[in-house]
Amino acid sequence: MARVLILYATVEGQTARVAARIAQRLRERGHAVESRRAEPAGMGLSLAGFDAVIVGASVHYGRHPAHLRAWLRERRADLAVLAGAFFSVSLSARTKPIAAQRYLRRFLRQAAWQPQQTATFAGALPYSKYAAWKRLLMVAFVALAGGDTDTSRDYEYTDWDAVQRFADGLALPLSQA
Numbered sequence: 001m002a003r004v005l006i007l008y009a010t011v012e013g014q015t016a017r018v019a020a021r022i023a024q025r026l027r028e029r030g031h032a033v034e035s036r037r038a039e040p041a042g043m044g045l046s047l048a049g050f051d052a053v054i055v056g057a058s059v060h061y062g063r064h065p066a067h068l069r070a071w072l073r074e075r076r077a078d079l080a081v082l083a084g085a086f087f088s089v090s091l092s093a094r095t096k097p098i099a100a101q102r103y104l105r106r107f108l109r110q111a112a113w114q115p116q117q118t119a120t121f122a123g124a125l126p127y128s129k130y131a132a133w134k135r136l137l138m139v140a141f142v143a144l145a146g147g148d149t150d151t152s153r154d155y156e157y158t159d160w161d162a163v164q165r166f167a168d169g170l171a172l173p174l175s176q177a
């Protein structure tokens with residue numbers, strides 16, 4: 001049994017849902033999982049006692065959260081000795097996988113962290129959760145990319161089988177460690 005920290009940064013909640021699915025899968029495999037939301041105000045979180053760290057974050061305006069990047073960078077020495085995985089959630093992961101990979105790689109380079117496993121997952125378009133200005137912005141953004149612009153409903157693009165495969169790919173080496 002490994003002790004695993006899942007740290008996720010979310011704005012509208014989709015990354016939290018992905019993190020929850022990974023946590024559930026790892027628990028089913030017998031691992032002890034602590035799940036925490038990465039807060040911009042600081043987390044007061046110690047890595048002591050964990051065997052592995054899984055970090056997830058969504059992309060907004062072409063970037064993952066700067067506060068999470070700074071937190072990872074500050075702790076790079078501690079992270080380097082732990083098993084690590086990072087997943088990125090975005091709309092690009094569905095429509096422009098190369099761009100999604102570019103966001104992911106830039107984030108990890110700037111965080112000076114090299115996790116063993118990475119993944120990009122398609123996120124969601126929860127129009128009903130957006131404030132009016134954000135809905136307008138997203139319709140324009142999505143229209144340019146040729147996506148779903150009917151704001152009378154929400155869209156979820158996450159491939160839950162892919163999330164499960166990612167979680168299973170993490171669980172196996174942890175069980176052997």
Ligand SMILES: Cc1cc2nc3c(=O)[nH]c(=O)nc-3n(C[C@H](O)[C@H](O)[C@H](O)COP(=O)(O)O)c2cc1C
Pocket residue numbers: 009010011012013014015016057058059060061062063089090091092093122123124125126134137138
């Ligand atoms: C204001 C805003 C800006 C966004 N910018 C991008 C972007 O630059 N590239 C992208 O691929 N997705 C972008 N997205 C889509 C989000 O990554 C997607 O909705 C994701 O599911 C959000 O995850 P979260 O709910 O965990 O924050 C944006 C979404 C919003 C609301």
